[in-house]
Amino acid sequence: MHPTGKTPPVENALNGSKELTFEEVKNELYNRHHPSLTSLDIEVHAKTVHKIRTLKRKHNVVMLGHNYMEPLVFGLSDKDEQGDSLGLSMFAAKTEAQYLIFNGVPFMAETAKILSPNKTVLVADKTAGCSLADNFGAEDVRKLKELYPGAPVMIYVNSYADAKAESDICCTSANAAHIAKSMPGDTLIFVPDIFFAQNLEEELKEEKNVVYPGKDNTARGAVCEVHEKFTLSDLLAIRESFEIPKGHPKRKLYAHWECRPNVLKEADFYGSTSQIMKDIAARVEDNHLERAFVASECELTSNLAQEFPKVQFWTACSVRCSHMAKVRLDKIVNILEAIDSGEDLAEYEVTLDPAVIDKARLPIERMLEASV
Ligand code: SF4
Numbered sequence: 001m002h003p004t005g006k007t008p009p010v011e012n013a014l015n016g017s018k019e020l021t022f023e024e025v026k027n028e029l030y031n032r033h034h035p036s037l038t039s040l041d042i043e044v045h046a047k048t049v050h051k052i053r054t055l056k057r058k059h060n061v062v063m064l065g066h067n068y069m070e071p072l073v074f075g076l077s078d079k080d081e082q083g084d085s086l087g088l089s090m091f092a093a094k095t096e097a098q099y100l101i102f103n104g105v106p107f108m109a110e111t112a113k114i115l116s117p118n119k120t121v122l123v124a125d126k127t128a129g130c131s132l133a134d135n136f137g138a139e140d141v142r143k144l145k146e147l148y149p150g151a152p153v154m155i156y157v158n159s160y161a162d163a164k165a166e167s168d169i170c171c172t173s174a175n176a177a178h179i180a181k182s183m184p185g186d187t188l189i190f191v192p193d194i195f196f197a198q199n200l201e202e203e204l205k206e207e208k209n210v211v212y213p214g215k216d217n218t219a220r221g222a223v224c225e226v227h228e229k230f231t232l233s234d235l236l237a238i239r240e241s242f243e244i245p246k247g248h249p250k251r252k253l254y255a256h257w258e259c260r261p262n263v264l265k266e267a268d269f270y271g272s273t274s275q276i277m278k279d280i281a282a283r284v285e286d287n288h289l290e291r292a293f294v295a296s297e298c299e300l301t302s303n304l305a306q307e308f309p310k311v312q313f314w315t316a317c318s319v320r321c322s323h324m325a326k327v328r329l330d331k332i333v334n335i336l337e338a339i340d341s342g343e344d345l346a347e348y349e350v351t352l353d354p355a356v357i358d359k360a361r362l363p364i365e366r367m368l369e370a371s372v
Contacts, residue, residue, distance in 0.1 A: 019057060025050040033309065034071050036302045045072055048329045052076055055336035062097040063332075064088040064112065066104035067273050068297040068324045071306065073103050073332065084273050086157050086172050089115050090368075101335055102350075105323050107133040109350040110161045114360050122348040124331035128323045131225035132158045132258075136192035140213070140220050141166035144189050147217055151187040154180060155363065158224070159192055161352050165359035167191070170367040173257040173272035177203050180210070182370045187211060194221040195228065198261045199270075226321045227258035230295040234316075235266045238293050242314045250288055254279070255295040263295060273300060277307075284308050297321050 020028065026046040029037065049072060056063055056076070065077030067084060074082065080091060085108035092100045093115040100121045102109035105128045113121040141153055141163050155167035156176070164170060171179040173196065180188055180200060187209040190197045197212030204210055213221025235253060238244065244251040246268065254276045255267035264270045269279050276294060283289035291312045294301050298317040305313045335348045352360075 020050070020053060022047065022050045025053060029072075029075075032071075032075065032306060034075075034302070034306045036305070037071050041072065045329055048333050049076065052329065052333050052336055055333075055340055056101075059099060059336070059339050060097050061099040061101055061336065061339070062092055062095050064092060064100060064102045064104070066102075066108060066324065067277075067303060068299050068321055069103050069303075069327060070299050070325070071302050072329060073327055074299070074303050076329075076332070077103065084172065084174075085111060087274070088112065092116055092119070092121075099339060101332065103327050103332065105130050105133075105327075106350055107158060107160050110352060110360075111157060111364065113350050113352055114161060114164075114357050114364060117352075117354070117357050120345065121350045122335050122345060123350055124328065124335065124348070125326040126348065126350070128326040130158060130323050131228075132156070132193055132222045133160050133163075135222035136163055136213075136220065138162040138166045141191060144191065144211075144213065144217075144219050147219065148187060148189055148211055151185060151189050151211065152183045153189045153191065154183065155191050156193050156196060157364075161356050161360040163192070164363050165356050167363045168366070169370065170363045172367075174274050175367070175371050176200055176257070179367055179370050180204055180208055183208075192222045193224065193258055195223050195260050196257050197221070199257055199259075199264050202261060224258040226297050226319055227256050227295070228260070229319050230255070230259050230263050230316075232260070232262040232266055235263055235295065238314070238316075242291065242293055244291060244293060244314075251291040252279075252283070252289060253293050253295070259295055267295065277304065280304065280308060280311065284311060297324065299324070 029042045029046060063077045063081055065074045065082045089112040092112045098120055100112055100119050102112055102123050106123055106126055107130055109121050109123045153167040154169050154171050155164055157170050157172050190200055190210050190212045194214055201210040213219040244253050252268045255263050255270045289311050293314045298315050298320045301313050301315040338345055
């Protein structure tokens, strides 16, 4: 609650195009009524948020905010700068801005760099990894191609540019099934996410032979360490504790594609982050959602709770991505201060070999063509 007991109105809370005073920024933060944003958070961080917004505007910086960012970081991005990694990269490519700050992990920023090679793409922490991308590279793709000669390789966007450069087509969790069906031949290699691959295999069992790391081979694959944490017994316990019985018309349990196959089977709805958000929005619109649990990164639920205040969301905030959590306000302000003072940006800039950019752009462009 605002210290005065009132929350003064602020025009268009997320509109970053208007210059705001420090007091207006603070009011804007209180006006969000974000369930996981406390007065202490606001009082401690409002000054930094104000500085970031001022410098962002001064230098015409596009600030991309992934859905898994904590609320204060997520809220730095305008509405059209928020979303999933591919959507953000596509948005960034259409803007005129020279500086892109990608509030996410480096593999996401690489995709932005591939689609905007002449722009300066910056991340708050270049050491932030990802259990999927870090444990799979170009060499692993080559090994699978040797094992299944002639089979096309579809790679999840959650991978580094060098692995994409060795692959035929990319996919997201929203379009994987559609893209897979569009590929020639009976067999498709899918990398690197093993659970996602098993879920896709089940979905396409009548249409494609999906092969992946660890399926009758010794190739290396990976799983998302966040979505891996949800087990079937967790979901059953959540159903019981939060009173979300299967088939309830207004209470739903959602799971992300990267979860285990038996978790997906138990969920009332599974899909990508954007598909889950769309389903929630549609149900809210029809007044058909009163309670929900989303088996995914905890901050996604925090941000959903702000967007859909009438829904009672239950969260599992022990399930956080430690890599995404490395993106913090104090690091973001450092980037903007470096831009402002003309300092060297090497500590933050994501760079790629131009030859890798050229090769990695092809599978992304093929995916975009196949998506329409
Ligand atoms: S949640 Fe974290 S570990 Fe999982 S795919 Fe995203 S960045 Fe990687």
